Amino acid sequence: MTGRRSFLGTLAAAGVATATGLVVVPSPPESPATVSGTTDESTDPPVDLADASWFDATQPITDEDATPIARYQYKATETGYEPTAPINVVVSLAGPADVDVDVDLETVIGVFEDAGWTRELEEYTRYAWDRTTERYVLQEATAAETYYGTSGRLHVRCWEFEGVVSIQAHQDDAARPFHVIESYDRGRQVAEALFRANGWAVSRAAIDLDNAAQPDHDGYASVVWPTADDGDTDARSGTNTRTDTAPELEVIP
Template identity: 60%
Template sequence: MLLPDADGERGLERVMSVLVDEGWVRNPEEYTRFAWDRTDEEYVRQQATAAQTYYGTNGRRHVRCWSFESVVSMQAHEDTSARPKHGIASYQRGRDTIEAIFAADGWGITPSAIDLQNEKGPDHDGFATVIAETS
C-alpha cells in the first residue's frame, strides 16, 4: 500500500488513526522488519504498526508502516495463527481489508494493485495499492 502526500510523521499518524477508529490496536506483538530509507541511506525499523488483535493467536490482519519522502508505505498482510510460530497467510487478503477500511473512510483507492516487481518474502509480495485522501 502506498499513501502519497502523507505529510511525514503527521501523515503517518493520520493513516494510523483510520485503523484505530476501525478498532485495530497499535504496537501489536510482531516480528521486526526494516525498510530502506533512500534519503538517509540506511534501513529503518517499522515506524508504526497496527493489527486486529494484539497477539494474533488465531490469525489476524496486520500492517507495518514507514514514512519516507512524504509517502507512507504500508506492508499489509494476514497472519497465520501464532502457534507454533506465525507467518504470512495472505498478502492479498491484507490488501483487500485495508482497501475496504480506507474506502469506507472516504479515501480514494486505485482499481488494481501495481506490480512493483520487487517481491521479497517474507516481507512483501511486490504488489501495492495506491490510497489517497480525497478531502
Template identity: 50%
Template sequence: MPTRRSLLRTGGLAGIGTLAAIAALPSPPDATPIDRTVEGAEPPDRVTRWSDEPITTEAETSIARYQYRPMSARVDRTDADAFVATAPINVVVLPDPATGTDGEALEHVMSVLEDEGWLRQPEEYTRYAWDRTEGAFVRQQATAAETYYGTSGRLHVRCWSFDGVVSVQAHEDTGARPKHGIASYKRGRKAMAAIYAEAGWDVSPTAIDLDNARRDYDGMATVITEAS
C-alpha cells in the same frame, strides 16, 4: 487466611487469564468486510510518474519495496548486505500533503485503522525499510493489527513514511501457534483497500508495479489517496 504465596499464585493466574482473554478477542464486531467491492479510482497525478514502468530499486522513489530483517543483532544500518528482505510492500498511501510532517501524516493514516478498531503496537517482530534520503534501514515507524497477539490469525500492517509517501506491508497472519507465519499478502492488500474506501479515501487497485511478487501477491501495489 490466604498466604502471600497463594495470593501471588491467584494474581498470576488472573493475569494469565486476562492475557488469554485478550489474545482470544475476535476482530472488532463492526469491522469492514475485506471482500466488499471497492470502486477503483484513477491513480492520482502524484503517482503517474511511478506507474509507467516497474520500480525495480529503492533508489528510484520514496516508496519502500520490501520490509527487511537484520541478519544479526548488531548491524550497520547503512549496510545493504546486513539485511534480508522478508515481505513485500503491497500498499502505498498518499495522505493530504497539507497534513504536516511525515510523522503527522503517518499518524493521520493510522487513525483510520484505529477507528476501525485495530490495535497499535501489537505483538510482532521488528522489521526495517530502506530510506533513500537517510541512506539507511529504518525501523518500522507505525504498526497496527486486528488483535494484539493474533492467536487465531489476524490482519496486520507495518508502515513507513518517507517524503510524504506511506509504504505499507499488509498481510494476514496465520495463528500464533505452533509458529507464526504469513497466510496471505493479497488479503492484507484487499483489507486496506476496503477499510480506506469505507472511510472515504480513493483506492486505485494494483496501480504501481513494485516488481516484488511473493506467494499470492503479484507485485502490484494498491494506491490509497486521501480524497480532496
C-alpha cells in the same frame, strides 16, 4: 548497494519454504471490512495526485533508490538486512491538485485504529530502506486486529518517506507458537477496504513494484490518497469483534 539487493532474488523462494510450516487451524472470524462489503474495487478511480513524480503506471519500479517507496520490509541479520515481505499498499499524503489536505502518518495509521485495531501488539522487528539517509529505518507505525493473533490476525507495518507511506499488509495464521504469513492479498484488500470506508481514494494494484512473492502477492501495490482535509468521513468499517487471551505460547516480537 549491490550487496543489499543480493537478498531480493531469494524472497519468493523463502516464501515457498516457509509455506511447508503452515499449521491447519480454523479460519479466523471475518474482519469488519469484509462484513461491510467495502472490498469492491469496481468503482476505483484512476490515480489523481498533485505531486505524482514517483508514480508511473507504465513502468515497474525495480530500484528502491528510484522513488520514495520501500519495495520490501527487511529483517536484520548477522550479515546485513534480508527482505521478508513485499510492500503492497502505497499511500500518498498529498491529494489531487484541487484538494487542500493536511494528513500525516498518524492519520494513515488512524484508519486502522478507527476499525478497532490495536497499536500495542507482539510482532517481529522490521525495517525499510530510506534512500535519503541511505539507512534502514525501523517500522514507524504498526497495527493489528489483536495483540497476539492466537487465531490469526490482519497486520500492517508502515514507513513514511518523502510524503509517501509504504505499507506491508498481510494476514497472519495462528500464533502456535509463531506466525506465518497466510496471505498478502487478503491484507491488501482489507487495507483498501478500510481506506475506502474512511473516505480515501483507492486504486487497486495500480503500481508495479516488481516484488511478487509467495503465497499470493502479484508484485503490485494499491495506491491510496486523501480526498478531504483529514481523509475522514462519517463512514466507519465497523467494530472489531475479535478477542485475545494471553496464550501459553512463546511469541517473539
